[in-house]
Amino acid sequence: MKVLLTGGAGYLGSITAKALEQAGHTPVVLDSLISGPRSFVGDRIFYEGDIADRELVRRVLAEHPDIEATVHMAARIVVPESVELPYEYYRDNVAKSLELFDELVALGKPRILFSSTASLYALQPEFEVREGDALEPNSPYARTKRMMEQVLEDMSAATDLRAIILRYFNPIGTDPDLETGYHLRDATHVVPLMAQTALGQRDSFTITGTDHPTRDGTGIRDYIHAWDLARAHVLAVERFDDVLAADGTTCSYINLGAGDGVTVRELLGAVERVVGKPVPTTEAPPRPGDAVGAYANADKAARLLGWRTEMSLDEGIASALAWGEKRREVLGYD
Numbered sequence: 001m002k003v004l005l006t007g008g009a010g011y012l013g014s015i016t017a018k019a020l021e022q023a024g025h026t027p028v029v030l031d032s033l034i035s036g037p038r039s040f041v042g043d044r045i046f047y048e049g050d051i052a053d054r055e056l057v058r059r060v061l062a063e064h065p066d067i068e069a070t071v072h073m074a075a076r077i078v079v080p081e082s083v084e085l086p087y088e089y090y091r092d093n094v095a096k097s098l099e100l101f102d103e104l105v106a107l108g109k110p111r112i113l114f115s116s117t118a119s120l121y122a123l124q125p126e127f128e129v130r131e132g133d134a135l136e137p138n139s140p141y142a143r144t145k146r147m148m149e150q151v152l153e154d155m156s157a158a159t160d161l162r163a164i165i166l167r168y169f170n171p172i173g174t175d176p177d178l179e180t181g182y183h184l185r186d187a188t189h190v191v192p193l194m195a196q197t198a199l200g201q202r203d204s205f206t207i208t209g210t211d212h213p214t215r216d217g218t219g220i221r222d223y224i225h226a227w228d229l230a231r232a233h234v235l236a237v238e239r240f241d242d243v244l245a246a247d248g249t250t251c252s253y254i255n256l257g258a259g260d261g262v263t264v265r266e267l268l269g270a271v272e273r274v275v276g277k278p279v280p281t282t283e284a285p286p287r288p289g290d291a292v293g294a295y296a297n298a299d300k301a302a303r304l305l306g307w308r309t310e311m312s313l314d315e316g317i318a319s320a321l322a323w324g325e326k327r328r329e330v331l332g333y334d
Helices: 011-022 054-063 079-084 086-106 140-158 190-198 226-238 240-247 264-275 299-305 313-331
Strands: 002-006 026-031 045-048 067-072 111-117 162-168 170-172 205-208 223-225 251-256 281-284
Touching: 002 011, 011 026, 011 226, 026 054, 045 054, 054 086, 067 086, 067 226, 079 086, 079 140, 086 140, 111 140, 111 226, 111 240, 140 162, 140 251, 162 226, 162 240, 170 226, 170 313, 190 205, 190 264, 190 313, 205 264, 223 226, 223 313, 226 240, 226 251, 226 299, 240 251, 240 299, 251 299, 264 313
Parallel strands: 002 026, 002 067, 026 045, 067 111, 111 162, 162 251, 170 223, 205 281
Antiparallel strands: none
């Protein structure tokens, strides 16, 4: 199967491209390279450009008429940045995606697998969330993702568009071969920050928020290995029509998480366990847009995709540490 993969030069996009290839599929990468490195594309079929460039999208589909689905991963993703730059987030995540979706429908390519986020969920007393639970997106980034979910709901009701929306929890780690990984120069994901601290590249790791209503006062998250996340995309693409039929809808939501909650302090302890030495820390108030957190009920993914996570928290941390040591060789910077 040939799959259009937007954002395929990014952290998760490049790993998903590899997972698709290993399952026998052919990713066609469309990426602006604003943040993703060109080296992450490798020798895959590649088009450099904007997802809102309708002429480019038409050319991609004309040259690859056998594309059967689109995995839409291209997006701005940094929560604090979205608070500072809301216009850019709504423009790139919402307005440009609208152009892409409309063009795909016009070209008769209506199957869309969309990357969403678990940061949409409202706080639950036990922190476990299911797909039908209340939503309360508390940052411009999260609100852009929710807007696109609603767009896909409405378009799937009015047009031939069909959508599977994957709500990611917190990806960590890298691809099994350490060829690609987290690439931003200024890391914003917690495990890369801890990994850099453990490797001596930072003086300390800052715990942002220590009085949340959790068991130790720090935020709670559900950490999922990036390779497990990529595998879920492969299964969703392969079972696309069957998933929608089984769910009885034109637009299906699926949580992707390990199914257990880990606080920041517990994650820090796990990193120290893997590294074998303490990680210096400081404490600070929550950042703008930060959420207390949640963890996934992933029963729907198991039922519709036949998917559960296979890789452990410690494996994800070890992978992140290994990538932290190799990324200078791959990218030319720490």
